Amino acid sequence: MKFELSDQTCLTWSGDCLVVGLSEAALPLSGPLAALNDRVSGLLQELIDEAEFTGKVGTKAVIRVGNDVRKLGLVGLGAADSLNADSLRRAAATAARLAKQEKCASLGLSVPLGDHDPALVTQALVEGITLALHQDNRFKSDDADKGKTTLETIHLLELPGQEASLETASAICDGVILARELVSAPANVVTPETLAQTAQDIATAHGLDLEILEREQCEALGMGAYLGVAQASDLPPKFIHLTYKPADTPSHKLAIIGKGLTFDSGGLNIKGAGSGIEMMKIDMGGAAATLGAAKAIAQLKPSAEVHFISAAAENMISGKAMRPGDILTASNGKTIEVNNTDAEGRLTLADALVFAEKLEVDAIVDLATLTGACIVALGDDIAGLLSDHDDLANAVATAAETAGEKFWRLPMEEKYFEGLKSIVADMKNTGPRPGGSITAALFLKQFVESTPWVHLDVAGPVWTEKESGYNNPGGTGFGVRTLVQWVLGM
Incomplete structure (x- = not known):
């Protein structure tokens, strides 16, 4: 075509x-x-x-x-x-x-x-x-369209003479389609190694820098929260750090982090019947959007330097699995009582956020299929946006509006952190059921010291069961266009 x-x-x-x-x-x-x-x-x-x-x-x-x-x-x-x-x-x-x-x-x-x-x-x-x-x-x-x-x-x-816009749209669509296909593929096809190889393919094709941290390197960095999630799987974790650098001095230095759980069984707090466990291949929707954005941005060559990060892993069950009640130590030294092994995504994001902040970036945006509570609150079509930094939150919201992706800003109610307090560790990984999206964001906030940061809970919109607008059933690639628009606007 x-x-x-x-x-x-x-x-x-x-x-x-x-x-x-x-x-x-x-x-x-x-x-x-x-x-x-x-x-x-x-x-x-x-x-x-x-x-x-x-x-x-x-x-x-x-x-x-x-x-x-x-x-x-x-x-x-x-x-x-x-x-x-x-x-x-x-x-x-x-x-x-x-x-x-x-x-x-x-x-x-x-x-x-x-x-x-x-x-x-x-x-x-x-x-x-x-x-x-x-x-x-x-x-x-059987290809139904064959013939x-x-x-x-x-x-x-x-519309003559609009070749630049055609090229921009084509690059963005390349990224969205990559994200769609990563989300739609089953977990026996897309593994942590697959995500790492996808990052390698982008780096090779477009001249980006790539660092893949293996388990031993993550251990040396003290990533106990991330590795606690990964320890049950036979598939090794892959910590992905892909970097786009402009030809000239960068206007900004940005980090985009995507949750990369290629399958989430729930761990020992296993997802039961009716929980949608068969759909937990989509739990890497944040990483898919991050890699999709990387593919687009590498072609569009904005003036900002962008770090694309994902702590990729599976959350599985085995004799090596983390247990409810275990205490993990994140790479910033904070301790976490695991009161629910099915709240694993925030554990992987914790170490990714610490890693990103050490890069001395100007802003961090993370995307994650983090909470069912966000779907309850906002439905399948709208993602949650949480931040205590108004300027960055407004910039991301403006980018989303231009991109045509729907977000709604939720409050960072500090009082709700009371529900995350632990008598044996610095915090628990989950709080009470009410306000679950907010407490999840407050948990993540403990791993960002001073860098402006926005958390995007994209649990609902990364997948659709029906044709809607320009989306077809399956992965939607949600988040890619917002991320690209945000970076281009910096």
Whole structure:
């Protein structure tokens, strides 16, 4: 599939499928749309009438035209005054799926530019189309699309000269697709070693620096919290430190940390029936987003230096497993009473946060599929954002809004740390059930001394069971676009 940035309009383009984005305000037809209706002998108005098309978000319709345009499609953009980058992504996704469904080899997409920046419109359209058409069929023996007409060329109409935006969108989509495929793969395919090899592939392809710390090196650094989680598995842990450095003096020095539990059995506090244990392959969604962001950032070459970190491991059951009641010592010397082995992600993040701060970075962002409590609070589509540093929290939230990923800031209520206090150690790894996402963030805060830090709890949005917007069932790659936007904005 390739993109063409065309100076043609909906009045001049010819090909398999012409799709026009219409807002609610575009009806009744006037101006260029009325001219398009004349071009297709009134079939545009006929389509609007027969489909009762209103222009509302998510609506679509298609009709056979013939001649120089075989099919004519419509996608709804909603209210004209609420049109933004993400509604354009979603409309583009709808258009692409419509063209594919109609067995079209070429698509001409026309959306009203209005006062919108053509560069941002181009990026949004490319992202929506690319992500909507991505299908992960690696583990199916029969390819359902084999032999079918495939969408080969997408012409973005009235958007000539936007090659830079096309390249930006393509790099970001590369990262999102990598994250999707890592999350969707089963735990017998994606292991800590696989994540390390993925980091190596990125480093080799794009000239990044890579350090993989083995168990013995982590022991020497005192990473008792991380290694406590990893000790039950037959698969060795891999502490991944991938670094992008700009050609010139960096404008900022940043760290991104992703939770990298490639499978979480719950440990001796095993996940029981109905717990979703079969889905615990997704517990490395934070690491997947981190590596996806690394792949994109390596291509986009921002001015900031970025450290991508993941303490990759499995949380398994064996005679070597950490036990409830064990006391672990993290690499900053703080002791942790393990009162629940199924709250393991925060233990791995603890040592990763200490490691990142020792790099003397200007800011740290961590992503983790950390708590079911965040899903209870915010649902499957919205991630939690927690921080006691307003400027950094606002910067990440702004990046997320631009990227079209939904976050909601939760309070860092210090009083809730009372629930983490232990009579035998500095803290416990879990507190009471209420406010579980907040207490998890307060636990992590104990391993960051003074560096501005944001914690993103992405437990809900990293996976979807159904087609939605530009996401297909499976891993979503959530977080990649926010991270990239944040770094590019620094």
